[in-house]
Amino acid sequence: MEKYIVGNWKMNLGDGRGLSLLKHLATLKIFPGVRVVVCPPALLLREAHHTLSPGLALGAQDVSAHPGGAFTGEISAAMLKAAGCQYVLVGHSERRLYHGEGEALLREKVRQVQSHGMTPIVCVGETLEEKKQGGALPFVTAQIRALALSGSYLLAYEPRWAIGTGLTAGLHDIQDIQSVLKEQFGAPVLYGGSVNAENAPDILALPAVDGVLVGGASLDIEAFSKIIESTPK
Numbered sequence: 001m002e003k004y005i006v007g008n009w010k011m012n013l014g015d016g017r018g019l020s021l022l023k024h025l026a027t028l029k030i031f032p033g034v035r036v037v038v039c040p041p042a043l044l045l046r047e048a049h050h051t052l053s054p055g056l057a058l059g060a061q062d063v064s065a066h067p068g069g070a071f072t073g074e075i076s077a078a079m080l081k082a083a084g085c086q087y088v089l090v091g092h093s094e095r096r097l098y099h100g101e102g103e104a105l106l107r108e109k110v111r112q113v114q115s116h117g118m119t120p121i122v123c124v125g126e127t128l129e130e131k132k133q134g135g136a137l138p139f140v141t142a143q144i145r146a147l148a149l150s151g152s153y154l155l156a157y158e159p160r161w162a163i164g165t166g167l168t169a170g171l172h173d174i175q176d177i178q179s180v181l182k183e184q185f186g187a188p189v190l191y192g193g194s195v196n197a198e199n200a201p202d203i204l205a206l207p208a209v210d211g212v213l214v215g216g217a218s219l220d221i222e223a224f225s226k227i228i229e230s231t232p233k
C-alpha cells in the first residue's frame with residue numbers, strides 16, 4: 001500500500017521562500033509507493049500546481065462547506081479543484097479550535113471535497129485531558145463516527161497535545177490506535193504530531209501507519225526530504 005507524506009505549511013512561507021521550497025521539492029526523487037502531498041497557503045496553490053506536477057500532489061488546508069455565493073473570504077471546492085488540488089485537509093485541530101468548526105460543518109466540507117473528485121484528509125485527535133479522562137481511542141472513534149464518512153477519504157490521527165509541541169505519541173500507542181481505526185473504518189490512517197526527520201523512520205515503519213502529516217518540519221527542505229527518503233520502500 002502507498003505511504004503518504006503530507007506537508008501542511010499552515011500560514012507560513014507565503015513569500016519567495018515558499019516558491020523556492022516548491023522548486024526544490026519538484027526536483028526530489030520520489031520512489032514508487034510514496035505519495036507526497038504539499039499543502040501550501042491558498043494564494044500559492046496555482047503556482048504550486050505548475051511547479052510540482054506531475055511528481056507531487058497538491059492539497060489545500062481548508063475548504064468552504066458551501067458550493068459558492070455570498071461567503072466572504074471562503075474558497076469553494078470547485079475553486080480548489082480548478083487550482084489543481086487533489087487533497088483537502090478537513091477538520092484540522094487548528095480549524096476546530098480557533099474557528100469553532102464542528103461536526104455538521106465538517107460533514108458538509110467532506111461532502112464538498114468528495115463531490116468535486118478530491119480526497120479529504122480528515123484530521124482527528126484528542127487533547128491531553130480527553131486522553132486522561134476516557135482514553136484516546138474511544139474519543140477519536142466517536143469523533144470519526146460523528147462525521148458519518150463514506151466514499152474515499154484518508155484519516156489523520158493527530159493527538160492535539162502533539163501538534164507543534166515536539167511531543168509525539170508513543171510508537172506502541174500509535175500502532176494500537178491506528179490499527180483499530182484502520183480496521184473499523186477501512187481507510188488509510190496517517191499519523192501527525194511533531195513528526196520530524198529523526199522520528200519519521202520509526203513512525204513510518206509501523207504497519208498501521210499509512211503515512212505522516214507533517215507541519216513544522218515540512219517548512220524545512222532538508223527535514224522534509226529526509227522524511228520522504230525515510231519512507232519504507
Ligand code: PEP
Pocket residue numbers: 008158162163164165166192193194195213214215216217
Ligand atoms: C499539523 O499541522 O498537522 C502538525 C502535525 O504539525 P506539527 O508537525 O508541527 O506538529
